[in-house]
Amino acid sequence: MNKPTATGKKVIAVNKRARFEYHIEERLEAGIALEGWEVKALRAGRVQFGDSYILLKDNEAFLFGCLINPLTTASTHITPDPTRTRRLLLHRREINRLTGLVDRKGQTVVPTSMYFTKGRVKVEIGIATGKKQHDKRKVQKDRDWERQKARIMKRG
Secondary structure: OOOOOOOEEEEEEEEEHHHHEEEEEEEEEEEOOOOOOHHHHHHOEEEOOOOOOEEEOOEEEEEOOOOEEEOOOOOOOOOOOOOOOOEEEEOOHHHHHHHHHHHHHOOEEEEEEEEEEOOOEEEEEEEEEEOOOOHHHHHHHHHHHHHHHHHHHHOO
């Protein structure tokens, strides 16, 4: 787990795959309903966030596919489910707006990062459109060129 940033966030996980697969146009912060053992596991950094996605259903938002591995010291009277569906905590108007964007404009909602702020776990969600294959290649080519340019400048 990283140290707190200047904004007071402690980043738990970042979904790099979402940045590669989508053009993220807008970001929102959402709370997440967790159990006690999940928060302890998140503090230990035991989360896999890459294959997760958000589903909007019945005026609620849910996080699917987020794997939180329980600690071995978790309570013995519960049976933890690492891949359970977790409810995202958003205002009604935010959910309605997201539903409208997904239904009418063909955009999608993807989780981009998970972090602690003021002792609470938050999920940053992005309103995104999918990238085409040539866009992905262009981004990778630009990144490689920037890396090469930095090497050339360093050598002199």
